[in-house]
Structure formats: structure tokens, C-alpha cells
Amino acid sequence: MNFPLVLLILLIVTGSIWLLDFLFLKHKRENDIAEPWWVEYPKSFFPIILIVFCLRSFLVEPFKIPSGSMIPTLLVGDFILVNKYTYGIRLPVINHKIIDMNQPKRGEVMVFRYPEDPSIDYIKRVIGLPGDIVAYRNKKLSINGVPIEMKLDGDYKYIESGLAYIYTQRFKEFVGEKSYNILINQEIPNIMLSSVHYFPFRENCVFDRTGFTCKVPDGNYFMLGDNRDGSSDSRYWGFVPEENIVGKAFMIWWNFSDLGRIGLSIE
Incomplete structure (x- = not known):
């Protein structure tokens, strides 16, 4: 379901009824006649819908983490908040930027529309900026040759799909001004070549059994999950266009399974 679109339609419908009543209908009613239900309910919900619409569209939007691709930074079941204005003000639904502000930086955690299906929101970490050469070979990352x-x-273990424990290694990685934890499972191949898609600007990348090297095209970003061997990301489906950006993830506001995660900032 396209919730922003549904919210916009509700806003237009309730707002139109409120405006129609304010300009015409209420002047035709006698003082002792109650509002009809089809006027009363929309008028009651209109201000609430307006506030929610403005908050979600221009300030912050909540998301739920559905997969383990960002473990250990984000866990399955985390509810997070995303800053909608830090990368620029965008029109709701069509996501067109109208006011330019900050640009994404390496190491930031970003929510974006999945390039192969923009109706789906993904969350990964920004690794490559426009023009960068990103290489990930033998499970070691380099940017522009550095x-x-x-x-x-130390070691790290987690439950995958509620069925089995995954034992892996945790590393501290330093990208740009950011440092964060990632997971690497040495028993999994460097890259699953059979899972690499034919994506736009695929010619910018070279893949082999040791990994890949990609040059990020202008207006695009290269994204990786912190759970390097458990993430579907730019290695497999390509670059994220600037127009697909939703916002910057900055805080965990709820987790039913672990209340201690409430209020944690996302690094």
C-alpha cells in the first residue's frame, strides 16, 4: 500500500468537505440543526490528518526494520525515525526535491526507494558518493583506491528467521567521519555472482569471484548493508538515484523485544 498517497487522498477529501462547509453549507443551516455525519466526521479528522501528513512528509517518518541486513546496527523489529528534510525538502508522493539542503555523506544510514520497485523502502549505509570508485574484494572495502x-x-551471533543461530565476526569499520560495526562471515563466498542483476550503469562495474569494483555514476549512491554477507544491496541490484532518497535514519524509538534499544541513536 502506498501510504503517503492514501494519506494525501484523505487529506484532499476531508479538506474539501471542511472548506465546502466553511464557505457554503454552514450558512444554509439553521442554528439548531446539527451537522450531517458526512460533514461532521471529515471536519473532525481533517486537522489530525493534516498534522500527520505534514510531519511524515517534511519532518520525520517512522519505519520498521523487516530484515537482518543492517545487523548489528539495526535489529529486526526496530522501529526507527527518519529525518525527511536533512537531504532536502521533497514534494510528498512524487518525491521531487524542491529545496536543496545537505548531501548524503559516507557512513550515514539512509532510507531510499528500492530502484527495482520504488514502492518498497530500503535502508542501507551510504558507502560510495557520485564519482567514487568502490571496491570490495576478499571482503575488504576500499574507496578511490584507499x-x-x-x-x-570479537565474535557475534544472531538468530536468522527464527530458525538457526548464525555465528560470524564483528568488525569496527571507519568510513569518512563515521565508525560503526559490521558483520563478516568468512565461510560465505566474497560475492554471489549468480545473484548480480543487470542494473542501470552495470557497465561501470567489474565482478569476479574475489568481489567487485564499481564507479558510482553522477547523481547516484552506492549502498551496503552492515551485515555484509546477509544483505541484498548495491553489489547486486545497483546504484541508488538521488531522486529515490527518502531520508536519514537517526533514532530507534521502539522495539517490542528489547526495550533497552529505545532512544538509541543510529550511528
Whole structure:
């Protein structure tokens, strides 16, 4: 369901009825005659819908993490808040930027519309900016020929799909001004070549069994999940166009399974 579109339609319908009543209908009613239900209910809901629409469209929007691709930063079941204006003010529904502000930086966690199906929202970490050359070979990341610093930070285990424990290694990675934890499972191949799609600007990338090298085209970004061997990301389906950006994830506001995560900032 396209919730922003549904919200916009409700806003237009209730707002139109409110305006129609304000300009015409109420002047034709006697003082002792109650409003009909089809006027009363829309008028009551209109201000609530307006506030929710403005908050979600221009300030913050809530999301729920559905998969483990961003473990250990984000866990399945985390409810997060996304800043909708830090990368620019966009028109609701069509997502067209009308006011330019900040540009995404390497290491930031960003929500965006999945390039292959814009009705689906994805969340990953920004790794490559327009013009960058991103390489990930033998599970080691480099940007523009400079290896990214990575320090072993112990072992890590988590439950996948509620069925099995996954045992892996946790590393601290340093990209730009950011440092964060990632997971790497040495038992999984460097890249699943059979899973690489034919995406726009595919010619900018070179894949082999050791990994890949990609040059990020203008107006696009390269995204990776922190759970490197458990993430479907730019390695497989390509670059994220600027017009697909939704916002910057900044806080976990709820998790039913772990109340201790409430209020954690997203690094």
C-alpha cells in the first residue's frame, strides 16, 4: 500500500468537505440543526490528518526494520525515525526535491526507494558518493583506491528467521567521519555472482569471484548493508538515484523485544 498517497487522498477529501462547509453549507443551516455525519466526521479528522501528513512528509517518518541486513546496527523489529528534510525538502508522493539542503555523506544510514520497485523502502549505509570508485574484494572495502580501516571487534551471533543461530565476526569499520560495526562471515563466498542483476550503469562495474569494483555514476549512491554477507544491496541490484532518497535514519524509538534499544541513536 502506498501510504503517503492514501494519506494525501484523505487529506484532499476531508479538506474539501471542511472548506465546502466553511464557505457554503454552514450558512444554509439553521442554528439548531446539527451537522450531517458526512460533514461532521471529515471536519473532525481533517486537522489530525493534516498534522500527520505534514510531519511524515517534511519532518520525520517512522519505519520498521523487516530484515537482518543492517545487523548489528539495526535489529529486526526496530522501529526507527527518519529525518525527511536533512537531504532536502521533497514534494510528498512524487518525491521531487524542491529545496536543496545537505548531501548524503559516507557512513550515514539512509532510507531510499528500492530502484527495482520504488514502492518498497530500503535502508542501507551510504558507502560510495557520485564519482567514487568502490571496491570490495576478499571482503575488504576500499574507496578511490584507499583501503578502509577495519578492526576485529570479537565474535557475534544472531538468530536468522527464527530458525538457526548464525555465528560470524564483528568488525569496527571507519568510513569518512563515521565508525560503526559490521558483520563478516568468512565461510560465505566474497560475492554471489549468480545473484548480480543487470542494473542501470552495470557497465561501470567489474565482478569476479574475489568481489567487485564499481564507479558510482553522477547523481547516484552506492549502498551496503552492515551485515555484509546477509544483505541484498548495491553489489547486486545497483546504484541508488538521488531522486529515490527518502531520508536519514537517526533514532530507534521502539522495539517490542528489547526495550533497552529505545532512544538509541543510529550511528
